[in-house]
Amino acid sequence: MTTITALDDLVTALPVGVVITDPDIIASYRQDRAFDPDAGTAMAVVRATSTADVQAAVRWCAANNVPIIPRGAGTGLSGGATAVDGGIVLTTEKMRDITVDPITRSAICQPGLLNAEVKAAVKEHGLWYPPDPSSFEICSIGGNAATNAGGLCCVKYGVTSDYVLGMEVVLADGRAVRLGGARLKDTAGLSLTKLFVGSEGTLGIITEVTLRLLPPQAAASTVVGSFASVHAASKAVLEITSTIRPAMLEFMDKVAINAVEDQLKMGLDRTAGALLVAQSDAPGAAAAAEVEIIEAAFTRCGATEVFATDDPDEGEAFTAARRYAIPAIEKIGPLLLEDVGVPLHKLPDLIDGIEAIAANRDVLISVIAHAGDGNTHPLIVHDPNDADETARANLAFGEVMDLAIALGGTITGEHGVGRLKKGWLPDQLGADVIELTQRIKDTLDPQGILNPGTML
Amino acid sequence: MTTITALDDLVTALPVGVVITDPDIIASYRQDRAFDPDAGTAMAVVRATSTADVQAAVRWCAANNVPIIPRGAGTGLSGGATAVDGGIVLTTEKMRDITVDPITRSAICQPGLLNAEVKAAVKEHGLWYPPDPSSFEICSIGGNAATNAGGLCCVKYGVTSDYVLGMEVVLADGRAVRLGGARLKDTAGLSLTKLFVGSEGTLGIITEVTLRLLPPQAAASTVVGSFASVHAASKAVLEITSTIRPAMLEFMDKVAINAVEDQLKMGLDRTAGALLVAQSDAPGAAAAAEVEIIEAAFTRCGATEVFATDDPDEGEAFTAARRYAIPAIEKIGPLLLEDVGVPLHKLPDLIDGIEAIAANRDVLISVIAHAGDGNTHPLIVHDPNDADETARANLAFGEVMDLAIALGGTITGEHGVGRLKKGWLPDQLGADVIELTQRIKDTLDPQGILNPGTML
Structure with missing residues (x-):
């Protein structure tokens, strides 16, 4: 077979051990955490050690x-x-270098470094890299850039795109180009850096990112509120975000509370209908003022219990509980994980609508959310051995995205479109924007070899 | 002539008064404030009143x-x-609607609204639109988006691109598409919104922007420092930005100080070699702490005079003085206005190099800067009636950009490439990135009718 012969050329072209053809290892790289049942099998895995690889x-x-x-x-x-x-x-998991420049407050990272490792490396220089996906301990900075990942602090500090000042990217023809750089302001030419962030590997392969860093975050104060109903909690979210910028504003529904x-x-x-976890990282006395505003909003919106602490460890326990919601609900059963977002005032409509979809399709859907920016993660629990339930879960999965689109929202706030949601992308963007997207894809990857089947 | 006949079709297709053929009015639309001597004369001016126009x-x-x-x-x-x-x-000057949504903290604006009008409209809802070009009272929000405009508060709050959540844009074939929307997190599809910000009208015409707003800025405290030398001032800039995030950190050299x-x-x-104007908008007691850090840095770096005030009006007087530097220097003579930026630690090298260029070309160059993010505006004064001086000024103009590129910087931090700097863009970006840019331009504007001669 020609491809097998040709593969020898690839093995020869790369350092020893970079091209892996062991079937067991290849099998372990078939899927990501979406566990797409339609995943294929690669002919080889390349564990790149450099941009040249x-x-x-x-x-x-x-x-x-x-x-x-x-990947x-x-x-x-x-x-x-x-x-x-x-x-x-x-x-890119073996590409793990990082250089921190405290004067320009930037870091140059290879893509394989984990988000938590980036945070730790810049912390040594007294700096902070804000974006914090719940998976920050296991996800890579390259993947964060490729998906424009979000997290819990985005409500105040923005998403990955807001922190990528530049990158090196390998184009579809193998050229490596540098875009942007360690300059806070640079409007020379098209914003190609921003175009590649979130492009999910469909336009090029990111081999290095230059990240903007911030001075360290002040110690956060945390306010936790229990609410009898999702509506009461949603009302509190709107009250808070129209007054202050909390550093975190997270939501868990009853199923999630109990699973955690x-x-x-x-x-x-366990009897609460919804839980909100809010944080203020305003410096000094300003934090106390923000905590008061949050507490008052919780109480005014009918919170059944309000707890505030300025102890960072105690606060972190609640944040960790929220982060733990997905693994906890996974104990009930495998999940179809949504990432839909809506303009903030549509949050109650979205949550109501999801409840109706769950009832209609007779499936369990738990909702957790980065409530402060309207980004929710409805978690659809289903038993993959129950073909009927799986079919109903899949229908619900699509209906939740349909609902978000109908409410003027998005099918993905921070996870990316990937393969699982691409069927809904045209409904959100419309035919004209899809055509625009396809034109850019075609001109940058005319052969269509870069991550085919993702996004488009 | 076919075009004259054809122009009748345009007049007919648009509302009465939209298509202007009066030669005097057409002449008044030949140039922007770059006063490009090679400007042509349009056959007509279209004063659009709507996206449909x-x-x-x-x-x-x-x-x-x-x-x-x-325009x-x-x-x-x-x-x-x-x-x-x-x-x-x-x-787009007649397209001036704005709708503010305080709950999602966003505003939908037509492009003709001035930056100051956007700020004022959102302020009525207790909100803040941060980007603040020095020309904020006379520049439009559409132009801000098209050039990815910056300003004085960018050092802490980022540039226009960081605040554009979505837009409506008319493509080269006349289709109007909506990109993004009032969603703080949305990674569905390519980041086309960010691609169009800063594209200087070469990819489409922005007919509406959706802006992210912030809660109001706290009242700022101001610290002004006089320094004997530019080097001493640069050192203070580095000290401050490696410790805190000032809300403003502006620089004027001796020429600018005296002109103002x-x-x-x-x-x-008037004897000072350099002046720095810094602000802290940290809330409450935190501002006093930041002011102390700034004062200490000024003193440690040899400031000859340090003045601090928490009176907003007094502080605004110094900000206004800095903003007034360009018009003040224009009184000396017409300017070639640069917008070069460098990574922060290269600021002293840039300023030294500019001094050498000025001496070598025997022209007056005054430097003012958004020093906190390394973005400088060298102002080259020349007498357009003196052909020799004008030639030397033009040589210096290019040499300053060459220098910025050599220092790892950018030819434009916030003004855009336009026509005046496009000759240097390939030197900054390299042939591969220019080719990438041209491919995107060609696929979105195959006829090349959108702002030809700008950027590329």
Whole structure:
């Protein structure tokens, strides 16, 4: 077979051990955390150690018309790193260098470094990299950039795109180009850096990012509120965000509260209909003022219990509880994980609508949310061995996205479109914007070898 | 002539008064504030009143292969709104609606509204739109988006791109598309919104922007420092930005200080080599702490005079003085206005190098800067009636950009490339990125009718 012979060329072109053909290892790179059942099997995995390795792999794929699937830590939830039959999976997990420049408050990172490792490395210089996906301990900075990942502090500090000042990216023809750089202001030419952030590996492979850093975050004060109903909690969210910018404003529904409490036994109110966890990181006395505003909003909106603390460890326990919601609900059963967002005032409509979808399809849907920016994660629990329930869960999965679109929202706030949501992208963007997107894709990747089947 | 006949079709297609053929009015739309001497003369000016007007004009231009030059308030400093012979100038100055949504903290604006008017409209709802070009009282929000405009508070709050959540844009074929929306987090599809911000009218014409707003800024405290030398001031800039995030950190050299003092007579130290104006808007007691840090840095770096005030009006007087530097220096003579930026630690090298260029070319160059993010405005004074001096000024203009590029910087931090700097763009970006840029331009504007001659 020509491809097998050709693969020898790739093995020869790259350092020893970079091209992996062991079937067991190849199998372990078939799926990301979306566990796409339609995942294929790659002909090889390339564990790139340098930009030159990535270039060689892309050039070989271009010459042989072989699809190449870029992959960071494989923690994606939309199937953006799903292997295709006969393709190459290129993982950047071995590219892990970082250089921090405290004067320009920037860091140059290779893509394989984990988000938590970036945070730790810049902290040594007294600096802070804000974006904090719940998976920050296991997700890579390259994947964060490729999906424009979000997190809990985005409500105040913005998303990954707001922190990527520049990058090196390998194009579909194997050229490596540098975009932007450690300059806070730079409007020379088109904003290509921003275009590549969130492009999910469909336009190029990010081999380095230059990140903007901030001075350290002040210690946060935390306010937790239990509410009898989702509506009461939503009302409190609107009250707070129209007054101040909390550093965090997270939501869990009853199912999530109970699932977390089952695991962590931290004394959450199991009877509550909804829980909000808010934080203020305003400096000094300003934090106390913000905490008061949050407490007052909680109380005014009918909170059944309000607890405030300025002890960072105590606050972190509640944040950790919220972050733990997905694994906790996974104990009930495998999940279809949504990432829909709506303009903030539509949050109650979205949550009501999801409840109706769950009832109609007879499936369990738990909603957790980065409530402060309207970004929710409805979690659809289903038993994959129950074909009927799985079918109903899949219908509900689509209906939740339909609902978000109808409410003027988005099918994905921070996870990316990947393979799982691409069927809904045209409904959100419209035919004209899809055509615009396709034109840009076609001009940057005319052979269509970069992550085919993702996004478009 | 076919074009004259065809122009009748355009007049007919648009509301009465929208298409202007009066030669005097056409002449007044030849140049923006870059006063490009090579400006052409349009065949007509379209004063669009709606997106439909813009679409009709673009469709007519596409059908007749006529260049269309989009224009906001005409305050651009790079010649991005320079008329071309036989083209159409499309001005959005009559499109001035704004709707503020306090709950989602966003505003939907038409492009013709001035930046100051946007600020005022959202202030009525207790909100704040941060980007503040020095020209904020006369520049339009559409132009701000098209150039990715900056300003004085960017050092802490970022640039226009950080505040544009969505837009409506008319494409080269006359279709109007909506990109993004009032969603703080949305990673569905490519980041086209960010691509169009800063594209200087070369990819489409922005007919509406959705802006992210912040709660009001706390009252700022101001610290002003006089320094014997530019080096001492640069050192203070580095000390401050490696410790805190000032809300403003502006720089004026001796020429600028004296030019401003000539006009405003506010008692600035005329003997000083450099002046820094810093602000802290940290809430409550935190401001006092930041002011102390700034004062200490000024003193440690050898400031000859340090003045601090928490009186907002007094502080605003110094900010206004800094903003007034360009008009004040213009009294000495017409300016070639640079907008070069460098990574922060290269600021002293840049300023030294500019001094050497000025001496070598025997021209007066005054430097003012948004020092906190390394974005400088060297102002090259020249007498346009002195051909030799003008030639030397033009050589210096290019050499300053060459220097910025050599120092790892940018030819434009916030004004855009326009026509005046496009010759240097390839030197900054490199041939590969220019080719990438050209491919995107060609695929979105295959006829090349959108602002030809700008950027590329």
